[in-house]
Amino acid sequence: MMTITIASLPDREKLVAELWYNQELWGEISQDTGELILEIYPNSSHHFHQLKCEELIMAVQQAKDKLLYG
Secondary structure, eight states, rough: OOOEEOOOTTSSSSSSEEEEEEEEEEEEOOOSSOOOEEOOOTTTTTTOOOHHHHHHHHHHHHHHHHHHHH
């Protein structure tokens, strides 16, 4: 299950959108540089995440919207 959390992190000036899949953080959208930047993280077993394309696209769009528009 994909979830999105808006967070204030100590190492970031602005809010970020954390992207979670099955309770594991797989990515983060930040806006500190003035642009939206998507960072993708390896999973806990250091293998690739396997995400359905449509689910991924929807999650990134929802995260972007939450981050920019609340």
